[in-house]
Amino acid sequence: MKDTTSILNINRKDEYYNKIAFISLLSYAQEPSYVSDLFGGVGGFMAETKLKFPGVPAEIFEMDPLCLEVLKAKDIPDCSIIPGNCLELFHAKPDSGVIADFNLMTLKRAQVEFHDFLYSMFRSRIKWLILTDSAGAKLHINYPIYGCSSPKLFDYITRWNAWLRPFGYHIQKWQRPHFRSVLFLITSKEDDNVSSW
Numbered sequence: 558m559k560d561t562t563s564i565l566n567i568n569r570k571d572e573y574y575n576k577i578a579f580i581s582l583l584s585y586a587q588e589p590s591y592v593s594d595l596f597g598g599v600g601g602f603m604a605e606t607k608l609k610f611p612g613v614p615a616e617i618f619e620m621d622p623l624c625l626e627v628l629k630a631k632d633i634p635d636c637s638i639i640p641g642n643c644l645e646l647f648h649a650k651p652d653s654g655v656i657a658d659f660n661l662m663t664l665k666r667a668q669v670e671f672h673d674f675l676y677s678m679f680r681s682r683i684k685w686l687i688l689t690d691s692a693g694a695k696l697h698i699n700y701p702i703y704g705c706s707s708p709k710l711f712d713y714i715t716r717w718n719a720w721l722r723p724f725g726y727h728i729q730k731w732q733r734p735h736f737r738s739v740l741f742l743i744t745s746k747e748d749d750n751v752s753s754w
Contacts, residue, residue, distance in 0.1 A: 572601070574734035574735050575658075575689070575734050575735075575738070575740070576601055576602075576605070578732035578733070579602050579605060579687065579740060581730075581732050582687055582731075582741075583609055583687065584609075585729065585742055586609075586654060586684075586685050586687070586742060587684055587685065587744075589610065589653045589654035589683075589684045590613070590650065590653055591613065591616075591650045591652075592607075592610065592613055592614075592615040592616075592653065592656070593615070593617075593618070593643075593649070593653060593655050593656070594606070594616070594617045594656040594658075595643040595647060595655065595656065595657045596618065596619070596656075596657065596660075597617030597618055597619040597638070598619065598621075598624055599624050600617060600627070600628050600631050600633055602656050602687075603615060603617050603633055604631070606654070606656065607633055607635070607636065611634070612635070613635070614636075614637075615633070615635060615636040616636065616637045616638075616639055617633070617636060617637070617639065618639045618641065618642070618643035618646060618647060619638065619639075619640065620640070620641060620642055625638065648677075649677060649678040649681035649683050650681065650683070651681055651682045652682065653681075653684060654683070654684055654686075654687075655678060655683050656686075657686060657688045657689065658687075659688065659690075660689075660691065661691050662689060662690050662691060663690060663691060664690070664692065664703045664713065664716055664717050664720060665703060667717075668720060675724075676724065679724040679725065680724075682745070683745075684745070685743065685745075686726075686741075686742075686743040687743075688740070688741045689738055689739075689740050690717075690739045690740075690741060691737060691738050692739075693710065693733065693736055693737055693738055693739050694736060694737040696708050696710065700712070704716050710733065710739065714728055714731060714739075714741075717741070721743065725745050727744070728741045728742065728743055729742050729743070729744045730742040
């Protein structure tokens with residue numbers, strides 16, 4: 558998978574498990590003032606979010622022309638579709654929820670390539686972030702790169718939390734829908750109970 562791989566090219570079984578994991582994490586999210594889906598795909602995550610928070614205004618960013626056609630046909634209520642690169646166009650709003658279903662996000666990429674982008678979100682005091690991390694597929698090989706003492710997922714999540722703590726955020730809940738990815742619910746709530754559902 559590449560950074561630019563379209564949702565239309567993702568294995569349907571993986572897509573289904575990702576959706577179940579997302580719905581589980583969303584059940585713990587507090588109502589935001591606004592919701593932004595940074596990599597909207599065909600709107601699956603946003604559709605679930607609007608079911609939980611029907612009156613909350615929202616926006617979806619997407620670059621793939623075919624996905625944009627599907628999104629426009631779905632006509633998700635109170636949701637703007639923004640064609641283009643979220644990394645250039647997105648500005649976080651205070652007290653908002655953000656969905657970031659990255660294709661290739663890892664702790665190392667968060668610390669280096671996406672540091673400023675994520676920092677701007679946290680500085681804006683978003684309420685929550687649901688983020689997809691893809692380090693799991695090679696964690697058994699790459700765990701030393703992340704400063705982990707073992708290839709255990711909990712060690713990796715502990716390293717993520719160490720990085721998030723200075724921003725005032727932490728991983729509140731997590732889900733591992735399949736071996737390739739983990740979804741995190743990142744919040745500013747002070748809560749040391751890190752758990753999966």
